[in-house]
Amino acid sequence: MFIDFFYFLRSHGIKVSVTEWMTLMEALGRELSGTSLMRFYHLCRAICVKRESQYDLYDQCFASFFQDAEAPEALSEQLLDWLSSPIPPPDLSPEEREQLEALDLERLRELFEQRLKEQKERHDGGSRWIGTGGTSPFGQGGQNPAGIRVGGEGGGRSAIQVASKRLFRNLRHDVVLDTRSIGVALRQLRQLRRDGAQDELDLDETIDETAKNAGDIEIVFRAPRKNTVKLLLLMDVGGSMTPYTHLCERLFSAAHAANHFKAFRFYYFHNCPYERLYQDISLMKGEETKHLLEQLDREWYCMIVGDAAMSPYELTSAGGAIDFFHNNPEPGLVWLQRIAERFPRSAWLNPDPLPYWDTTYTNRLIREIFSMFPLTVEGLEEAIQHIKHRVV
Amino acid sequence: MSGFHRFQGTQRYIASRDLQDAVNVALTLERPLLLKGEPGTGKTLLAEAIAEGLGMPLIRWHVKSTSKAQDGAYVYDTVQRLNDSRFGEGDVSDIRNYIRLGPLGRSFASEERVVLLIDEVDKADMEFPNDLLHELDAMRFTIMETNEEVIAKHRPMVVITSNAEKELPDAFLRRCVFHYIAFPEPEMMTQIVRVHHPHLDGTLIKQCLERFYWIREQSEIRKRPSTSELIDWIGALARGGIDLSSMKREIPYLGVLLKKETDTRAFQQIMQRGKKIFA
Numbered sequence: 022m023f024i025d026f027f028y029f030l031r032s033h034g035i036k037v038s039v040t041e042w043m044t045l046m047e048a049l050g051r052e053l054s055g056t057s058l059m060r061f062y063h064l065c066r067a068i069c070v071k072r073e074s075q076y077d078l079y080d081q082c083f084a085s086f087f088q089d090a091e092a093p094e095a096l097s098e099q100l101l102d103w104l105s106s107p108i109p110p111p112d113l114s115p116e117e118r119e120q121l122e123a124l125d126l127e128r129l130r131e132l133f134e135q136r137l138k139e140q141k142e143r144h145d146g147g148s149r150w151i152g153t154g155g156t157s158p159f160g161q162g163g164q165n166p167a168g169i170r171v172g173g174e175g176g177g178r179s180a181i182q183v184a185s186k187r188l189f190r191n192l193r194h195d196v197v198l199d200t201r202s203i204g205v206a207l208r209q210l211r212q213l214r215r216d217g218a219q220d221e222l223d224l225d226e227t228i229d230e231t232a233k234n235a236g237d238i239e240i241v242f243r244a245p246r247k248n249t250v251k252l253l254l255l256m257d258v259g260g261s262m263t264p265y266t267h268l269c270e271r272l273f274s275a276a277h278a279a280n281h282f283k284a285f286r287f288y289y290f291h292n293c294p295y296e297r298l299y300q301d302i303s304l305m306k307g308e309e310t311k312h313l314l315e316q317l318d319r320e321w322y323c324m325i326v327g328d329a330a331m332s333p334y335e336l337t338s339a340g341g342a343i344d345f346f347h348n349n350p351e352p353g354l355v356w357l358q359r360i361a362e363r364f365p366r367s368a369w370l371n372p373d374p375l376p377y378w379d380t381t382y383t384n385r386l387i388r389e390i391f392s393m394f395p396l397t398v399e400g401l402e403e404a405i406q407h408i409k410h411r412v413v
Numbered sequence: 414m415s416g417f418h419r420f421q422g423t424q425r426y427i428a429s430r431d432l433q434d435a436v437n438v439a440l441t442l443e444r445p446l447l448l449k450g451e452p453g454t455g456k457t458l459l460a461e462a463i464a465e466g467l468g469m470p471l472i473r474w475h476v477k478s479t480s481k482a483q484d485g486a487y488v489y490d491t492v493q494r495l496n497d498s499r500f501g502e503g504d505v506s507d508i509r510n511y512i513r514l515g516p517l518g519r520s521f522a523s524e525e526r527v528v529l530l531i532d533e534v535d536k537a538d539m540e541f542p543n544d545l546l547h548e549l550d551a552m553r554f555t556i557m558e559t560n561e562e563v564i565a566k567h568r569p570m571v572v573i574t575s576n577a578e579k580e581l582p583d584a585f586l587r588r589c590v591f592h593y594i595a596f597p598e599p600e601m602m603t604q605i606v607r608v609h610h611p612h613l614d615g616t617l618i619k620q621c622l623e624r625f626y627w628i629r630e631q632s633e634i635r636k637r638p639s640t641s642e643l644i645d646w647i648g649a650l651a652r653g654g655i656d657l658s659s660m661k662r663e664i665p666y667l668g669v670l671l672k673k674e675t676d677t678r679a680f681q682q683i684m685q686r687g688k689k690i691f692a
């Protein structure tokens with residue numbers, strides 16, 4: 022039975038190593054868990070699960086393995102339907118499209134609330150998938166309906182009851198966490214180089230030099246190590262990005278608070294960057310994109326945040342910008358290409374859940390230019406690894 | 414239950430059941446215990462509580478961004494030796510005079526089993542935990558300069574805390590017993606508060622906790638107040654002599670709970686909104 026649990030955990034993404042499993046066996050051999058399942062639950066978690074982000078998954082696995090509760094991957098049909106894309110077909114006039122979007126949002130909200138009510142009564146759901154849905158419109162407000170699972174209450178707290186309460190749901194990795202966790206991820210964006218004034222004592226050199234100097238102490242200084250990363254953040258605002266405002270704010274404030282960058286610049290755009298990028302959300306105070314690309318060198322890291330969902334002509338035709346009075350002389354795609362060429366170390370972060378991506382034509386177009394990652398903590402980490410390991 | 418379930422918290426430290434289990438697993442299996450959790454949930458205090466509860470001495474190692482694993486074992490003070498040889502002080506011929514054991518070295522050399530606290534391991538370089546692996550596994554290291562081997566007489570109970578600033582390497586994690594200290598539920602929190610303020614009136618504690626959890630729930634507040642801040646705050650309230658009726662309208666000594674200016678401002682806005690609704 023126990024070896025089955027080992028493979029069960031592994032198959033659900035908790036990569037328990039053989040060493041850890043043997044340790045658990047040793048602990049069981051010493052009767053550390055007694056005969057209580059609750060103690061076994063704690064014991065196994067302490068030894069096999071090493072990240073709090075996996076506590077929730079462990080809880081689900083435990084509940085499902087020891088009580089035949091539903092497995093975490095299961096998704097109800099209805100939910101799948103519901104998740105299927107509400108993104109409008111491409112060739113509509115902007116007016117029509119706006120209407121459709123507004124309607125859709127309303128409908129989504131209705132569905133969301135309806136779902137929430139049902140959930141309270143039926144206690145179903147629980148799936149890894151919807152965890153990612155924390156970034157979907159349905160996840161806004163932290164009330165992810167499918168995430169709700171109510172374990173048995175009152176009476177003796179059995180292990181399965183505790184496990185199925187899923188107290189650690191908020192610690193999951195694939196759910197977007199708070200500013201701090203984004204900040205932690207951003208800290209990986211480092212490239213240390215010795216730079217600046219020589220004011221740090223170089224001990225090894227001092228000793229070497231002193232020895233060469235026949236024991237007369239010779240002090241050597243060197244420059245301290247500093248981060249040389251310069252980060253350019255471009256963010257899509259308004260329209261279809263509105264549901265993600267909170268999320269983007271968090272990323273922004275984390276990047277802004279991260280004082281370890283050598284330089285940090287941010288600009289806003291709506292749907293697609295064109296010849297101007299904006300310093301404020303209302304898109305009033307702008308700077309010429311061309312000028313910016315001249316100003317910032319290839320060393321800059323560039324992160325673009327956007328859902329990459331728009332009408333194709335916003336990308337492909339001159340004058341296709343969403344703002345009717347804009348009348349852009351060059352298509353958006355040209356500007357995207359220029360940005361990608363200027364900053365070889367770049368990544369696109371998309372707050373839309375992965376399954377949406379293939380449903381928009383523009384997303385596919387953009388992915389030909391930029392590597393795209395989901396805007397979750399894990400996605401951000403992947404993006405950072407991608408940027409850092411990019412050979413230029 | 415052979416010698417299990419030994420650590421049960423102390424009078425001043427209330428440990429939840431799963432935390433007790435994790436500590437005891439680590440004690441029995443002689444594995445390091447890795448603790449994570451929000452700041453202020455008592456990770457460092459736990460090491461003190463284990464030492465106190467089990468009557469073992471505590472050796473602390475506060476890790477800094479410049480800490481190296483090697484420094485934990487021992488430090489060879491070359492500069493001092495150079496200096497002494499230059500000015501003819503001390504016994505330069507014996508290299509042992511210039512070797513100082515670090516916290517890890519001292520915990521190995523100790524005559525009795527000790528608790529070794531490696532505090533905030535994530536502050537150091539990414540490679541730091543990996544460099545410690547061998548020492549923690551084999552519980553021995555060699556002093557290169559003298560070719561002496563330091564072997565642990567008793568395997569210390571190693572408690573490692575991390576604030577999750579950096580991901581720890583898998584090889585390191587595999588060897589540890591892991592526990593995430595969740596933020597205490599109100600019931601548990603009441604117990605904790607009682608331990609620190611035993612003479613306080615029950616209703617006052619209840620009211621304070623209500624306000625405290627309410628503040629923590631406000632999404633606008635970035636740095637949510639922690640257990641240690643709650644205890645300080647209740648202490649301040651008790652000493653200041655606040656009457657309970659005013660608690661609904663304002664939060665006295667707010668500075669003890671909220672440390673960021675932006676949070677204080679956000680909180681004032683929340684209170685303003687509340688007044689409008691109730692007015």
